Amino acid sequence: MKTPTATDIYKVHKRIKPFINKTPVLTSSYLNQLTGAKLYFKAENFQKVGAFKYRGATNAVLSLSKTDLKKAVATHSSGNHAAALALAAKKAGTKAYIVMPNNAPPIKKNAVADYDAIITFCEPTLEARETTLQKIIEKTGATFIHPYDNIDVIKGQGTACLELINEIPNLDIIIAPVGGGGLLSGTSIIAKANSIKIIAAEPKNANDAYLSLKTNKLVPSINPNTIADGLLTSLSNLTFTIIKNNVDEIITVTEQQIIDAMRLVWERMKIIIEPSSATVLAVVLANKEQFVTKKVGLIISGGNVDLNNLPF
Amino acid sequence: MKTPTATDIYKVHKRIKPFINKTPVLTSSYLNQLTGAKLYFKAENFQKVGAFKYRGATNAVLSLSKTDLKKAVATHSSGNHAAALALAAKKAGTKAYIVMPNNAPPIKKNAVADYDAIITFCEPTLEARETTLQKIIEKTGATFIHPYDNIDVIKGQGTACLELINEIPNLDIIIAPVGGGGLLSGTSIIAKANSIKIIAAEPKNANDAYLSLKTNKLVPSINPNTIADGLLTSLSNLTFTIIKNNVDEIITVTEQQIIDAMRLVWERMKIIIEPSSATVLAVVLANKEQFVTKKVGLIISGGNVDLNNLPF
Numbered sequence: 358m359k360t361p362t363a364t365d366i367y368k369v370h371k372r373i374k375p376f377i378n379k380t381p382v383l384t385s386s387y388l389n390q391l392t393g394a395k396l397y398f399k400a401e402n403f404q405k406v407g408a409f410k411y412r413g414a415t416n417a418v419l420s421l422s423k424t425d426l427k428k429a430v431a432t433h434s435s436g437n438h439a440a441a442l443a444l445a446a447k448k449a450g451t452k453a454y455i456v457m458p459n460n461a462p463p464i465k466k467n468a469v470a471d472y473d474a475i476i477t478f479c480e481p482t483l484e485a486r487e488t489t490l491q492k493i494i495e496k497t498g499a500t501f502i503h504p505y506d507n508i509d510v511i512k513g514q515g516t517a518c519l520e521l522i523n524e525i526p527n528l529d530i531i532i533a534p535v536g537g538g539g540l541l542s543g544t545s546i547i548a549k550a551n552s553i554k555i556i557a558a559e560p561k562n563a564n565d566a567y568l569s570l571k572t573n574k575l576v577p578s579i580n581p582n583t584i585a586d587g588l589l590t591s592l593s594n595l596t597f598t599i600i601k602n603n604v605d606e607i608i609t610v611t612e613q614q615i616i617d618a619m620r621l622v623w624e625r626m627k628i629i630i631e632p633s634s635a636t637v638l639a640v641v642l643a644n645k646e647q648f649v650t651k652k653v654g655l656i657i658s659g660g661n662v663d664l665n666n667l668p669f
Numbered sequence: 670m671k672t673p674t675a676t677d678i679y680k681v682h683k684r685i686k687p688f689i690n691k692t693p694v695l696t697s698s699y700l701n702q703l704t705g706a707k708l709y710f711k712a713e714n715f716q717k718v719g720a721f722k723y724r725g726a727t728n729a730v731l732s733l734s735k736t737d738l739k740k741a742v743a744t745h746s747s748g749n750h751a752a753a754l755a756l757a758a759k760k761a762g763t764k765a766y767i768v769m770p771n772n773a774p775p776i777k778k779n780a781v782a783d784y785d786a787i788i789t790f791c792e793p794t795l796e797a798r799e800t801t802l803q804k805i806i807e808k809t810g811a812t813f814i815h816p817y818d819n820i821d822v823i824k825g826q827g828t829a830c831l832e833l834i835n836e837i838p839n840l841d842i843i844i845a846p847v848g849g850g851g852l853l854s855g856t857s858i859i860a861k862a863n864s865i866k867i868i869a870a871e872p873k874n875a876n877d878a879y880l881s882l883k884t885n886k887l888v889p890s891i892n893p894n895t896i897a898d899g900l901l902t903s904l905s906n907l908t909f910t911i912i913k914n915n916v917d918e919i920i921t922v923t924e925q926q927i928i929d930a931m932r933l934v935w936e937r938m939k940i941i942i943e944p945s946s947a948t949v950l951a952v953v954l955a956n957k958e959q960f961v962t963k964k965v966g967l968i969i970s971g972g973n974v975d976l977n978n979l980p981f
Contacts (some may be wrong), residue, residue, distance in 0.1 A: 402939045628939060629939040660939035665981065669977065
């Protein structure tokens with residue numbers, strides 16, 4: 358199986374740089390004191406559409422042939438990837454077809470609609486999503502951009518880590534959240550190429566990646582139930598292969614640990630991060646001895662939360 | 670009455686620079702599109718203690734004679750000034766006595782206690798606060814640092830605007846919130862010295878500064894009732910004099926306009942700002958024609974909110 362290299366990601370960074378936000382790396386003297394570590398937060402909540410997903414979507418769109426680009430792109434997603442692909446398509450002057458479950462929250466529908474995507478609603482099952490998408494693709498010739506099982510998407514996601522290590526050299530450890538594994542794959546390739554330990558953060562209630570790495574075979578995510586709504590999906594063969602080759606450890610955290618870490622970031626750092634992003638700090642807070650005195654990079658994946666439905 | 674000059678504020682900035690955060694100036698393409706203006710947010714929510722108040726408190730503490738510094742500083746406040754003075758005193762190696770009303774929310778008590786201040790609780794009336802403070806000062810020889818009726822505090826608060834115009838030249842307008850007028854005084858001195866129009870934002874439900882400017886005499890704030898809890902206080906003779914001389918206009922905003930603006934910043938900019946800070950954006954949103962095509966600097970005063978008690 359062909360997997361991306363660090364060199365690929367460096368090249369992709371040059372390509373997408375004019376189109377993405379160079380997000381800041383933030384620190385907090387309070388959290389450094391609390392943990393005894395030196396924490397560097399790569400704040401992708403300040404990325405366009407409020408999440409790292411814009412990097413991968415942008416690269417995927419820019420990787421299309423002129424003919425394919427002219428037709429359209431398509432995906433099924435109710436989350437950040439849908440909004441990211443919609444905006445990336447809009448900026449590239451093409452159409453985005455997004456299949457969303459009919460029970461997606463209004464805030465997510467609006468985010469996608471704001472970027473002029475053509476939304477098709479379907480029953481909230483994976484089967485309905487895939488069938489609906491297939492019909493659209495047959496009709497329109499749109500290219501399916503999978504949220505993570507896509508080599509161009511993975512390369513794009515890796516550029517956040519690249520910017521982080523360019524700005525903060527000599528990190529000992531990098532922690533990224535894992536859902537479908539696109540962000541973790543890209544991040545781990547850059548980390549390994551720079552001899553930095555790479556740890557993944559996963560909700561205990563959606564611990565399929567943890568189990569996959571432990572048993573050395575792809576365990577799907579079955580009925581995950583976590584507030585970290587960006588981390589519900591299963592690894593693909595592609596992301597599992599990359600993660601197996603690169604990731605040193607996956608650490609799981611409880612729902613309460615995620616909520617506490619999220620609250621701490623909101624209160625002390627004054628930034629809005631989504632629950633999926635809070636998993637990385639939760640890992641440090643629950644395992645202080647492992648990180649004390651270390652320079653730790655944390656990938657804050659996004660900041661899209663429904664303010665009408667907060668856990669505190 | 671002696672009032673500070675822009676030169677004073679430049680000097681103070683050099684003095685306090687090593688002790689404060691140089692906060693970022695943020696932009697939002699979404700909000701620029703929504704308003705038709707070019708908005709530059711000076712993000713004092715990222716200042717130490719989460720508010721611009723740390724600038725003034727730091728300068729006041731650094732302005733003390735060695736003898737006075739050794740004794741202690743004191744103030745009565747339940748808000749950001751209390752936390753700011755507590756931390757500034759701690760960093761300068763002296764004690765801070767803080768008088769707080771016994772009904773202050775636990776989150777505010779904890780913030781002050783975290784910085785090792787000596788807290789005295791009293792009945793929640795201005796009289797009780799002043800009497801209690803007076804007793805402490807008599808006993809300890811502490812210097813009273815008023816939250817805004819203090820020339821060193823005002824000079825410190827002006828440094829946020831100074832950093833803003835150094836980073837973003839050629840602003841047409843600057844908007845700052847007004848409560849007791851410390852921030853607005855310092856900001857207006859810098860704005861006027863640089864020929865920039867200066868507008869103040871005030872809650873309609875606490876419109877004492879608006880009425881004072883209109884009637885040309887100091888109108889006290891009587892039973893103000895606004896979510897913008899940093900803007901409840903009345904102007905002093907000192908701040909009223911400075912504001913009269915410099916401020917072009919005070920624009921009031923409703924509670925709903927404040928809440929809507931706050932929510933917009935949280936959702937779109939992914940930063941936590943407190944209601945007092947949201948008044949400045951609320952002014953732009955409610956008066957778009959006045960700001961369209963203009964380069965507008967907005968002083969975001971702080972980010973201390975009680976997450977258990979949000980207006981949405």
